[in-house]
Amino acid sequence: MKRQDQRLNVWPRGQALVHDFDALDEGHLRFVGRTRDVTIGDPLKDRPGERSGAWVPHGQPSSISHRWEHRHALLVGDLLPADEATAKLVGLPWPYPLLSPELSQKEVEQ
Numbered sequence: 001m002k003r004q005d006q007r008l009n010v011w012p013r014g015q016a017l018v019h020d021f022d023a024l025d026e027g028h029l030r031f032v033g034r035t036r037d038v039t040i041g042d043p044l045k046d047r048p049g050e051r052s053g054a055w056v057p058h059g060q061p062s063s064i065s066h067r068w069e070h071r072h073a074l075l076v077g078d079l080l081p082a083d084e085a086t087a088k089l090v091g092l093p094w095p096y097p098l099l100s101p102e103l104s105q106k107e108v109e110q
Contacts, residue, residue, distance in 0.1 A: 006066035006089065008074065009082040012057055016078035020062075021069045031055050032070070032079060033062045 012018065012033030020030040034055040041052035061082035064070050066089065073079040074090045081087040087094035 007063045008066050008070055008079075008086045008089065009061045009063050010070075010074065010079040010086060011061055011082050013078055013080050016073075017055055018073040018078050019069070020064065021067060022065050032064055032073075033057055 010032060012031070017034070018032045020028075020032050023030040035058045036053055037056045038051060038053040040056075041054050044050045044052060070079070071090050074081060074086070074092065081090070081092055081094065081096050084094040087096055
């Protein structure tokens with residue numbers, strides 16, 4: 001269920017790949033807080049010169065819809081709240097224990 005007027009501001013955590021469910025509803029494969037980098041990954045056997053690619057963090061918070069799937073990802077720790085409003089909306093403490101006042105990419109990747 002999507003809550004139309006509410007947005008969640010989040011960081012991806014570690015290697016977790018959380019679907020952007022709004023994009024998925026439209027038929028597009030995207031992951032929250034990540035971009036596809038086709039310059040890394042294993043070489044493709046059937047396409048010389050191409051690589052499998054990877055989903056890497058893009059280094060800034062993402063604003064996503066408030067829906068059950070995204071809320072669940074926050075509650076289990078696959079996404080981290082990027083602001084106090086998001087933490088309050090889903091019932092998490094703020095400041096969030098894993099985040100320092102100045103969030104570093106290193107902390108997000110742990």
